[in-house]
Amino acid sequence: MKCELCHNHDAQTxxxxxxxxxxxxxxxxxxxxxxxxxxxxxPRGVSVTAMEAPEPPPGAGNLPQQLLGKLxxxxxxxxxxxxxxxxxxxxxxxxxxxxxxxxLSLDDLQNLSAVGCAKCYAFFGxxxxxxxxxLQGCRKYAGDPPAERxxxxxxxxxxxxxxxxxxRKALKQAIEDEDYVNAKRFREELRKLEDEPPAKPPEGEExxxx
Amino acid sequence: xxxxxxxxxxPACRGVQDIVLKTQLSLVRxxxxxxxxxxxxxREGLAFAEELCERVKSLFGAEDVTDDxxxxxxxxxxxxxxxxxxxxxxxxxxxxxxGRGSYFWIEVGAMNHLTFSVLCEHDAMxxxxxxxxxxxxxxxxxxxxxxxQPWGYLSAQLSxxxxxxxxRTWVHVPGLSHFDQLTQLxxxxxxxxxxxxxxxxxxxxxxxxxxxxxxxxxxxxxxxxIARRHRRFLGMLCDAEDQARRRLRLDFxxxxxxxxxxxxxxxxxxxxxxxxxxxxxxxxxxxGIATGxxxxxxxxxxxxxxxFESVWxxxxxxxxxxxxxxxxxxxxVRAMPPGVERHGYQHSCCRVQWLRMLITVRLDxxxxxxxxxxxx
Ligand SMILES: [Zn+2]
Ligand SMILES: [Zn+2]
Numbered sequence: 289m290k291c292e293l294c295h296n297h298d299a300q301t302x303x304x305x306x307x308x309x310x311x312x313x314x315x316x317x318x319x320x321x322x323x324x325x326x327x328x329x330x331p332r333g334v335s336v337t338a339m340e341a342p343e344p345p346p347g348a349g350n351l352p353q354q355l356l357g358k359l360x361x362x363x364x365x366x367x368x369x370x371x372x373x374x375x376x377x378x379x380x381x382x383x384x385x386x387x388x389x390x391x392l393s394l395d396d397l398q399n400l401s402a403v404g405c406a407k408c409y410a411f412f413g414x415x416x417x418x419x420x421x422x423l424q425g426c427r428k429y430a431g432d433p434p435a436e437r438x439x440x441x442x443x444x445x446x447x448x449x450x451x452x453x454x455x456r457k458a459l460k461q462a463i464e465d466e467d468y469v470n471a472k473r474f475r476e477e478l479r480k481l482e483d484e485p486p487a488k489p490p491e492g493e494e495x496x497x498x
Numbered sequence: 499x500x501x502x503x504x505x506x507x508x509p510a511c512r513g514v515q516d517i518v519l520k521t522q523l524s525l526v527r528x529x530x531x532x533x534x535x536x537x538x539x540x541r542e543g544l545a546f547a548e549e550l551c552e553r554v555k556s557l558f559g560a561e562d563v564t565d566d567x568x569x570x571x572x573x574x575x576x577x578x579x580x581x582x583x584x585x586x587x588x589x590x591x592x593x594x595x596x597g598r599g600s601y602f603w604i605e606v607g608a609m610n611h612l613t614f615s616v617l618c619e620h621d622a623m624x625x626x627x628x629x630x631x632x633x634x635x636x637x638x639x640x641x642x643x644x645x646x647q648p649w650g651y652l653s654a655q656l657s658x659x660x661x662x663x664x665x666r667t668w669v670h671v672p673g674l675s676h677f678d679q680l681t682q683l684x685x686x687x688x689x690x691x692x693x694x695x696x697x698x699x700x701x702x703x704x705x706x707x708x709x710x711x712x713x714x715x716x717x718x719x720x721x722x723x724i725a726r727r728h729r730r731f732l733g734m735l736c737d738a739e740d741q742a743r744r745r746l747r748l749d750f751x752x753x754x755x756x757x758x759x760x761x762x763x764x765x766x767x768x769x770x771x772x773x774x775x776x777x778x779x780x781x782x783x784x785x786g787i788a789t790g791x792x793x794x795x796x797x798x799x800x801x802x803x804x805x806f807e808s809v810w811x812x813x814x815x816x817x818x819x820x821x822x823x824x825x826x827x828x829x830x831v832r833a834m835p836p837g838v839e840r841h842g843y844q845h846s847c848c849r850v851q852w853l854r855m856l857i858t859v860r861l862d863x864x865x866x867x868x869x870x871x872x873x874x
Contacts, residue, residue, distance in 0.1 A: 390533040390534075391537075392537065402536055402654045403654055404534060404537040405537060406534075409659075420649070424660065424716065424717050426660075426718035428717070428718075429649055431650050431651075431716075431717065431720050431721065432631065432720045432721070434643065435635035435636075437640075
């Protein structure tokens, strides 16, 4: 299908153009035209809502509403069986399964628009991932890694060997997931750790809390 | 109430230009072993908040200002901290002075276990974002936070999962608002990974033509990069707003003239002003100054009336107490009919008195001539 605006390129995305009478018109357009329509300072009186996947409709200032919407649609298309992976829940009984740690259900999450505890993340797994991807337009953390634990402080210190093992595992997983940003980071960390003398106090690595 | 005004108006609050009012950086963090604040029992919450306060005090030398009414009254308005409605039963507010009237704020038990924030210089967003991250890392080295792949740092709100970082800039956009370009602004912001928060119905100008710009994803990049993107879009926003103001001033002088006259009319004749109306008055005033339609010594930054924050009840009363002698305050109260206080309108009346001084600025004669000869 050709772009409905330039009639030249192939249509790649959908935009919703709000007409002067308040009605909304769906247009299949190429990326260039979509960008032009959405660009700042476009023709006055025409508002354009970009709807291309995976971005959600603009929910400026209205995140809780958007979140509720996502949850509703999520609950209406629950997967058939249990999710694979440890600690995941199957959603065949709707949103009533509860986090074993804090007791929160997906229904509660819907009402409070807040997560109950750190363990909820592992427990609700894919469901939360979907919401986060919609809210943030991103599925994987690409920020800086946690700070290294200070020697002798805090709990959960692993041995250097354990940390090396965890890093290798994380690296392998990241490569499998094609998550190159984190893969690069893990590789660098690994290299740094391997270069250090073994006497160096260990850092915390195990994911805390989930 | 002889408190140093610099503690009320840190320099970082005063935007470097008229469009950007202030930028706040914040990081939310939680500990793995406790539920998030909304899911804690009162007992658990109080004990845990106590523990967190002790850690923050000893690590950062922060002071607990939860029970200081002056600070907690104005903290939301001036520093963008959690609104009073979000502060649970074990909420604590701590701060550490960073010099030159700016603070490192630590909130305990708002939506998350810990919320760290600072106000940020306009030119140093990425650097200050990294500095904030570094400060919080000091804490993390001793007490690990809830963190797991693929999320990053785990937070009570899913929109904060990841770095837990939020950069928010309060902007004054009367130009874009006048030309109905706020919807385009929102759409454009989204393309650059930003969202815009605007008060009120979508098709109306927000009170005071104010908007808040913030990052949509807190997960997809390190904080310095998020801050860089934010600043890049903010630069575009400022350019667009500047253009809109020029257009209003040069192509529609009579329209601007009307705005100024209305603003002056309200300042002269109103007996009461609600916060939203006061914001609109201030917006017109600042637009007049910025476009050269108004002239006067009060146009100088630092004049307290100039700042949007000062029209909210708590800060306004504090301001008036700081700025007025007890005799002046008594005179002000005596000037109101007794029914005002009885029916709870005293803040609306005070607001008019507080803003009325702005009327001493004059319309620029050259601008008035242009407006009256407008051919369009
Ligand atoms: Zn096209
Ligand atoms: Zn939970």
